[in-house]
Amino acid sequence: MHHLSRFGVSLENDLLEAFDKSIEGLGYENRSEAIRDLIRDHLIQKKVGKGGEEVVGVISLLYDHRTHHLSDVLADMQHRASVVVNASLHIHLDAHNCLEVIVVRGGADKVHEVAGKLIATKGVQNGKLVTTTPEMKQ
Ligand code: NI
Known part of the structure; x- marks a missing residue:
């Protein structure tokens, strides 16, 4: 104990x-x-925050699905990502706005890089990355 x-x-x-x-x-x-x-x-x-540490990242993206090809661009980026995409969830918030929550796993630097690219994609209105690791239990 x-x-x-x-x-x-x-x-x-x-x-x-x-x-x-x-x-x-x-x-x-x-x-x-x-x-x-x-x-x-x-x-x-x-x-x-450390480079190679394996982390889990939860990325949330808010965007208007009318933005030309944005859904395709975001999906394409996930297919090509240098991290493992464990899950992604798409919620149609209202007539136009979508919330996408993507769970990825990989080295901290890669997770930050992928999240940064997704969040910086033109048309994404708000994006956040929350990182965690399963190694801190007690
Ligand atoms: Ni939607």
């Missing part, structure tokens, strides 16, 4: 109040649990 360490943290009252408010309703039993999650996330983000 993991050995627990305790440490004291000093911070302004209003910062602590804002933090407590932000974690309300998220299912944490106490503040320590929420802080542990923040630290894990921080460590994952640091780790996934």
